[in-house]
Amino acid sequence: MTEKPPVDGCSETKQFTFASLPLESGEILGPVTLAYETWGTLNRERSNAILICHALTGNAHATSWWETMVGQGKAFDTERYFVICSNVIGGCHGSTGPSSQNPTTGKPYGLDFPVITIGDMAAAQEQLINHLGIEKLLAVAGGSMGGMQALSWTVKFPSRVKSAVVIASAVRHSPQQIAFNEVGRQAIMADPHFNKGQYYNGNPPERGLATARMVGHITYMSDQSMEGKFGRRFRENRSATKFGGDFAVAGYLQYKGDAFVQRFDANSYLYITQAVDLFDLTALKTLPEMLQDSRGISFLVLSFRSDWLYPSAQSKELVRGCKLAGIDVTYAELSSTYGHDAFLLETEEETPLVGHFLRRIAGSVEIAGHV
Amino acid sequence: MTEKPPVDGCSETKQFTFASLPLESGEILGPVTLAYETWGTLNRERSNAILICHALTGNAHATSWWETMVGQGKAFDTERYFVICSNVIGGCHGSTGPSSQNPTTGKPYGLDFPVITIGDMAAAQEQLINHLGIEKLLAVAGGSMGGMQALSWTVKFPSRVKSAVVIASAVRHSPQQIAFNEVGRQAIMADPHFNKGQYYNGNPPERGLATARMVGHITYMSDQSMEGKFGRRFRENRSATKFGGDFAVAGYLQYKGDAFVQRFDANSYLYITQAVDLFDLTALKTLPEMLQDSRGISFLVLSFRSDWLYPSAQSKELVRGCKLAGIDVTYAELSSTYGHDAFLLETEEETPLVGHFLRRIAGSVEIAGHV
Numbered sequence: 001m002t003e004k005p006p007v008d009g010c011s012e013t014k015q016f017t018f019a020s021l022p023l024e025s026g027e028i029l030g031p032v033t034l035a036y037e038t039w040g041t042l043n044r045e046r047s048n049a050i051l052i053c054h055a056l057t058g059n060a061h062a063t064s065w066w067e068t069m070v071g072q073g074k075a076f077d078t079e080r081y082f083v084i085c086s087n088v089i090g091g092c093h094g095s096t097g098p099s100s101q102n103p104t105t106g107k108p109y110g111l112d113f114p115v116i117t118i119g120d121m122a123a124a125q126e127q128l129i130n131h132l133g134i135e136k137l138l139a140v141a142g143g144s145m146g147g148m149q150a151l152s153w154t155v156k157f158p159s160r161v162k163s164a165v166v167i168a169s170a171v172r173h174s175p176q177q178i179a180f181n182e183v184g185r186q187a188i189m190a191d192p193h194f195n196k197g198q199y200y201n202g203n204p205p206e207r208g209l210a211t212a213r214m215v216g217h218i219t220y221m222s223d224q225s226m227e228g229k230f231g232r233r234f235r236e237n238r239s240a241t242k243f244g245g246d247f248a249v250a251g252y253l254q255y256k257g258d259a260f261v262q263r264f265d266a267n268s269y270l271y272i273t274q275a276v277d278l279f280d281l282t283a284l285k286t287l288p289e290m291l292q293d294s295r296g297i298s299f300l301v302l303s304f305r306s307d308w309l310y311p312s313a314q315s316k317e318l319v320r321g322c323k324l325a326g327i328d329v330t331y332a333e334l335s336s337t338y339g340h341d342a343f344l345l346e347t348e349e350e351t352p353l354v355g356h357f358l359r360r361i362a363g364s365v366e367i368a369g370h371v
Numbered sequence: 372m373t374e375k376p377p378v379d380g381c382s383e384t385k386q387f388t389f390a391s392l393p394l395e396s397g398e399i400l401g402p403v404t405l406a407y408e409t410w411g412t413l414n415r416e417r418s419n420a421i422l423i424c425h426a427l428t429g430n431a432h433a434t435s436w437w438e439t440m441v442g443q444g445k446a447f448d449t450e451r452y453f454v455i456c457s458n459v460i461g462g463c464h465g466s467t468g469p470s471s472q473n474p475t476t477g478k479p480y481g482l483d484f485p486v487i488t489i490g491d492m493a494a495a496q497e498q499l500i501n502h503l504g505i506e507k508l509l510a511v512a513g514g515s516m517g518g519m520q521a522l523s524w525t526v527k528f529p530s531r532v533k534s535a536v537v538i539a540s541a542v543r544h545s546p547q548q549i550a551f552n553e554v555g556r557q558a559i560m561a562d563p564h565f566n567k568g569q570y571y572n573g574n575p576p577e578r579g580l581a582t583a584r585m586v587g588h589i590t591y592m593s594d595q596s597m598e599g600k601f602g603r604r605f606r607e608n609r610s611a612t613k614f615g616g617d618f619a620v621a622g623y624l625q626y627k628g629d630a631f632v633q634r635f636d637a638n639s640y641l642y643i644t645q646a647v648d649l650f651d652l653t654a655l656k657t658l659p660e661m662l663q664d665s666r667g668i669s670f671l672v673l674s675f676r677s678d679w680l681y682p683s684a685q686s687k688e689l690v691r692g693c694k695l696a697g698i699d700v701t702y703a704e705l706s707s708t709y710g711h712d713a714f715l716l717e718t719e720e721e722t723p724l725v726g727h728f729l730r731r732i733a734g735s736v737e738i739a740g741h742v
Contacts, residue, residue, distance in 0.1 A: 148522075175597040175620040179589045182621040183582060186628075191580035192563050207561035207679040211554060215586060220701045223682075226546040247648065250553040257557075272542060277618065280603060308679065 013037050013060055013094060018127050021089070027114040031103070034128050035094025035240055036086035038072070040078040042134070048362065049134045050076060051125060052085040053142030053149035055344075056216070057264055059093035060085050062184055063194055065142045068347045072194035080362070081138065086128055088121045088149070090271040095124075098267035099200065111197035111268075116271055118145070118279045122152040129364035130295065141354070143273070143343035144310065148279050151318070154294045155281065163298040163361040168307050168343040170314035171287055171321065172280035176307065180219050181273040184212030188266045197267050209266045210257030217256050222306035222339030287321030299356040300330040302350065304342040330357060384408050384431055384465060389498050392460070398485040402474070406431045406465025407457035409616070410441070413505070418448040419733065420505045422496060422518035423446060423456040424513030427587070427643055428635055430464035431456050437514075439718045444461050446725035450649030452509065457499055459492045459520070461642040466495075469638035470571065477655050480638075482568035487642055489516070489650045493523040509733055512536035512725070514644070514714030515681065519650050522689070525665040526652065532734040534669040536725055539678050540712040541685035542658055542692065543651035548680065552644040555583030560638045568638050580637045581628030588627050593677035593710030670700040671728040673721065675713040679728065701728060 012036050020030025037060045041050060050064045062085035063078075070076045076083050087095035090113070098113035105112070120346060129137065140161050146186050147169025170177070187212045191208030193199055221229075226333045235251035236278065281290050299322050303315035312333050322329035334349045336342035343350070384406050391401025408431045423433045423441065433456035434449075435442045435718055443445045447454050458466035461484070463712060469484035476483070476532065484702060511524045511532050525535045541548070562579030591601075595640035604639025604672050606622035670693050674686035683704050705720045707713035714721070 002733075173605065174594060175601045175618070176589065176592075176594045178618050179585075179597065179620050179624055182618070182624060183585045183589065186585060186625065187558055187582050188559075190558075190562070190582060211558050211561060212580065214554045214557060216549075218547065218554065223545060223547045226550065230546045232543065232549070247546070247549050249550050253553060254557065255549055261655070262564065286602065367702070 006055070010133070015094060016128055016131050019063065020126070020130055021120065021124055021339070023114055023120050024117045024246045025115050029089070029096065029114055029116075029120075029131075032096045032124060033100070033244050034086045034089070034096075034124055036084060036128055037061055037063075038085075039063065039083045040081055042082040042132070046134055047138060048192070049084060049129075049132070049137050049141045050358070051129065051137050051147035051153075052076065052083060053140065054085065054088065055120075055142070055144040056144050056276065057090070057260070057269075058087075058146070060087045061103075067342060068345065069354065075351045075358070076189065077355070081358070084128070084132065086125055086270065089124045089268075090116045090121070090268060090275060092265035092268040097265065098197065099265045100269055108198070108200045110200070111267065113267070113271060115274065115278075117275050118148045119152045119156055120154055121275065122149050125153075126157055129160065135160070137161045139163045139165055139358060141167075142169070144169055145276050148276065151281060152279075154297050154299075155290055158293045159252075159298060161248075161297055162237070163357070165299070165300045165302075165357065166303045166315075167317065167350070168304055168310045168315075168340055169318075170310055171284055173277050174314070175280070177279045180215055180309075181274065181277055183215050185270050185273060187211035187215070188270060194266065196304035197270075198267070204261070206261040207267045209261045209264065209269060210254075212269060213257045213260040213303070214253040217253055220340045221307040222308065224306060224337045225339055225341075227336070287295060287317070288324035291321055291325040291327060293348055295325060297327065298357075298361055299327060300354065301329060301331045302334060302343075302353060303331075304334050304336050304338070304340070304346070306337045307340045307342060309340040372416050374697070379441060386465060387499055387502050389502070392486055392491065392495055392498070394491050395488045396486050400460070400467065400485055400487075402425055402584045403460060403467045403495060403498070404461070404465070404471070405457045405467075405495055407455060407499055408432055408434075409456075409503075410434065410454045411452055413453040413503075417505055417511060418507070419451065420453045420455060420500075420503070420508050421453060422500065422508050422511045422524075422633070423447065423513065424492075424496070424517035425456065425459065426515040426517050427647065428631070428640075429458075429517070430462070431466075434717060437715060439716065440722065440725065446722045446729070447512070448726070448729075452729070454500070455503065459643065460495045461487045461492070461639060461646060462727050463636035463639040468636065469642055470636045471546055479571045482569070482638065484638070484642060486645065486649075488646050489519045490523045492646065493520050493527055496520070496524075497528055499706075500531065500615075502578065506531070508532045509533055510534045510536055512538075513540070513731060514538035515540055515711065519647065520714065522652060523650075525670075528669060529664045532668055534671070534728070536671045536673075536675045536728065537686075539681045539711055540630040540685075540689075541681055542689050543653055544648050545685070548689070549648045551586055551680075552648055554586050556641055558582035559641060564636075565637065568641075570637070573637070575632070576637045577629075577632040578630045578642050580635065580640060581625075583640060584628045584631040584635075588624055590680040591712045593679065593708055595677060595708045596710055596712075599708070633740055658688070659695035662692055662696040662698060666696060666698055668698065669728075669732055670698055671725065672700060672702045673705060673714075673724060674702075675707050675709070675711070675717070677708045678711045678713060680711040 147166040191205030230249035424610030560578040601620035
């Protein structure tokens with residue numbers, strides 16, 4: 001509670017550790033460390049804090065993976081807001097995950113790491129927000145799995161958030177979305193180096209993880225963006241092997257797969273994709289019923305026409321649920337051709353839409369403060 | 372040339388072997404065996420023969436994999452037509468492929484099998500049609516890769532076909548379609564049992580091939596058909612492992628992947644997917660230019676609204692090319708929700724559309740014969 005936020009836009013990754021976190025599965029995870037970063041300055045009223053939640057393979061360094069949106073003068077304006085981002089639990093960039101040391105064995109958890117959910121990720125973030133001394137977030141925001149965390153905040157901690165920005169996301173994973181993740185998991189577990197998740201003293205299951213990432217990348221792009229970027233061109237350095245992937249698109253996917261294994265843990269991929277697949281705001285109640293206690297929260301929901309992985313229909317389902325629950329919700333379908341990746345790449349429409357929304361919410365906060 | 376076709380609708384797989392086939396790559400494959408089946412009776416004018424071309428993993432037994440469409444009283448009516456289907460070269464169901472014996476080594480070809488193309492598949496089929504004593508096919512027909520072979524016939528052997536039925540297909544593979552195939556190939560080659568394609572004396576790369584098939588199956592179904600078939604249900608026998616695929620859709624994909632490796636050769640998967648990726652009727656000329664010599668052929672082009680792997684836009688590109696070339700072409704987009712698999716499953720619209728088309732073509736043949 002005593003840690004002082006940095007005074008300007010600069011940031012470095014910090015760590016916050018707390019004793020234990022009760023998980024939705026009933027298990028208890030502890031100790032729990034969250035790697036996080038902050039940018040900007042928390043104002044005296046502590047009313048300008050925004051929590052940014054990352055997608056599947058992101059990390060706390062939001063100005064890197066969401067550089068289009070986070071920074072001085074950008075939509076998440078670090079001159080105006082105090083921006084926070086933490087690596088999710090289950091991750092492998094500084095927060096407690098399957099590659100962390102299991103305190104009961106002294107070895108990496110591996111598959112002894114408990115099942116985690118999107119709600120657990122949000123619950124861990126709430127500990128961080130408490131630690132930072134923030135009573136109420138101006139906004140919780142994210143794209144894809146980040147949007148699911150934002151949604152989880154609105155139902156788990158409705159009194160702690162003023163608004164939610166949910167981009168290219170869904171209230172639950174469809175069977176097709178589950179299926180793509182399942183292929184990735186099967187590829188990882190089929191790799192002989194997987195060794196039931198205990199590969200930390202040997203070679204990790206790199207080929208399996210690379211295959212998983214290749215599948216992912218196809219789903220993140222649109223047919224149109226692939227056509228524009230690669231077409232049917234052959235790669236410049238055609239490989240010697242007969243099936244080395246002579247097409248430029250194949251070379252790109254292989255490169256992306258190979259690069260990914262340098263920065264990501266295969267077990268984290270299993271746990272985090274499972275958390276996404278398990279996410280379902282409608283599992284117990286209808287969506288409007290589920291959102292009953294969230295009526296004080298303003299929602300901004302964005303989707304992209306070319307995103308076939310998280311199609312606009314999923315965002316519209318959230319919007320309809322909000323409307324039926326009597327929630328203030330703004331929705332726009334953006335025309336970017338980048339596919340699902342658009343939430344990371346597009347700026348022309350996304351920047352003003354998020355920027356205007358946040359300034360409107362911030363304005364109403366200030367007015368409330370003056371009353 | 373002397374083989375007599377069976378006299379009724381019964382069939383069994385036969386084999387036809389010829390000395391050599393010059394391939395589009397410049398290499399020569401030989402000897403070449405084609406496994407094939409026929410149904411129905413060739414009429415005296417030899418004018419009622421239809422060649423059916425199978426998709427990626429099909430075989431000569433069309434009444435099995437296309438049972439909705441091939442048989443007595445069905446669209447490809449075996450009481451009316453003499454229906455022929457052969458396993459493609461490069462395949463593993465009786466025709467010469469990478470698992471066949473390489474005459475120069477006495478061992479299976481493995482990756483010494485030459486690169487084959489869709490055009491090579493058609494050229495091998497032409498040898499079979501010659502062998503059967505058929506001067507001109509009433510129709511050449513197929514879905515998906517089968518449609519590509521039909522297209523190849525229309526440009527390579529335009530004087531040998533009266534009509535072409537091209538269903539859920541494309542004049543070239545898009546980068547997205549190439550990318551999905553590339554993931555499958557990478558999964559196979561990443562399997563430690565792959566052994567550079569020489570696995571015939573040991574364990575085949577079953578896990579890799581199963582992963583490839585899982586990716587394929589996702590692309591064959593539609594979001595809607597998956598929703599209807601699985602939703603977010605859990606499978607009945609949830610596995611003991613933490614990531615065993617607890618969702619019904621995951622269990623289905625695993626089952627399909629595991630079943631597939633029992634009937635398919637991984638090297639054939641590599642060669643045939645590559646042939647599909649290399650297919651491009653527009654590589655050298657515009658499509659109307661490419662179809663200039665096909666103006667005597669009538670085309671039926673069908674696509675399915677829910678097919679996102681071979682979207683209707685690809686079929687419409689073919690139709691536009693036909694129209695610009697002055698070709699008689701009929702096009703319909705069918706409303707099935709089955710996705711790409713619809714060409715194998717749908718009957719309500721596909722059966723009458725194909726049936727009427729073939730009877731029209733057959734009728735004009737008969738009239739011509741009477742003049």
